[in-house]
Amino acid sequence: MAKDTTKEIFSNLVKEALALSNSEPLLKSILDELIVFRQSFAEVLAVSLSRKLASSFLSRSQLELLFTVAYRDNPTIVEDSAADLLATMERDPACRSSLEPLLFFKGFQALQAYRIAHVFWKSNRIFLAEMLQSLISQKFSVDIHPAAKIGHGILLDHATNLVVGETARIGNNVSILHGVTLGGTGNEVGDRHPKISDGVMIGAHAQLLGNIKIGKGAKIGAGAVVLEDVPPHVTVAGVPAVKVGHPDTALPSLEMQQDFTRDVDSRPISKSSK
Template identity: 60%
Template sequence: MTVEEMEKRLRDEASELAANEPLSKLMLEEQVLNRKNFADMLSVTLACQLAGEVIDRAELEKMFNALYIKYPELLVSACKDLNATVLRDPACTSYLEPLLLFKGFQGLQAYRVAHALWTENRPFPAKMLQNIISRKFGMDIHPAAKIGHGLLIDHATNIVIGETAIVGNNVSFLHGVTLGGTGNETGDRHPKIGNGVMLGAHAQLLGNIHIGDCAKIGAGAVVLCDVPPHTTYAGVPAVEVGHPTDDMPSFNMQQDFTRDCD
């Protein structure tokens, strides 16, 4: 779905909902219906969620809009993340819900802006935004981390992604996942996640390890070694227990890891 198509879809959903649910009308008018485009919708929504004692809403909204104009690829990634959330999260019933209500989607988009600031060699505002995201959404993503598009971050609570982590495209995170280091080492010290990987709830991946494309990591697993592509790892410490039954584990979100056992 293009950015323009996403804007129309959100506007159509908001118009229908506002007509049938009076309680939502003011929110929908403020954050969707009275906004000129998708960038404006996303900017005001993130600003409403993140504004507070550190920085006010008007300044945040201005910053988000300016960076969306400068880096339109941020909007393309947001569309892909929004579509991924709708397709993979069974609790999601519309495109409006992730935009306006889901902290996983919102936190990911705010991280993307922090990352843009980081790449401009503006580390202090990037880390300031990271701090606000952590306090407001309960997820902590270092702005230097490199993250692909088409992500689902489900629930988002206690997600931690370290400074040198790399995450591919079409990855799905359940709550409590950590991509962390193993101690106080410096340099390249965080996991590298391939495309199409599914990371189960509270999976802890530690160190400069590589998780192959379309791998599947079990809930509560502690992963300290490389994981080959299209392989299922589970346990503490995690070991190979089989192979995913589908080609793209992150799409189907199958949580029964016993089905993967060889």
């Protein structure tokens, strides 16, 4: 994601905020504070996230300072956040402006807060990272371990009750709906969580458990329980999940077509494959 893109996103946010202030004057003061009077997309993120996550642990001003420094020292996460915002706008039909994910969509907000927690984790500021994880869970009902690795262009749609374990890996341009678990299978230690490749779409309440790999462009049906590797460009569904066909597009995460019955092969699934 180029720096010019983050500047363009910031410019669009300001334009939208000014237009909304004209049509909804009661919102002018908060839009000015959060967006119009700011100097960059990074500053907007720091201000809006600190406002959401302020608590008895850390005040809004303390969090804003922490986040501002994190963005200054790690500009790539600002670029990742811009890619996430664009992904949300492009894939979520309920999204009508760039203001909405920034201010209202807790999937987007939780993901950006995780990105800062991940920076702290990598810097060995473990307690601070875990504190942010706890705040994110309390505020957004989204539990992403700060050690997990997540790419860019991610859509967390609705996101309520999403769980992402410590050794989980998520590639680029992935779409995940609410209630999904990327978890372990028990109390094992070490590398124990799923690895999600680029372009994967995971339907609502799917449970992916163990150190399994989901191949590029795969599609996981809603409510599936996935316990084994899924090859690239394959659709799986059911409990336990079995192959039911192939997505009709190379990257199903971009299309957000959740009806996996459209992917069903013409031949029936044999009893031995169930």
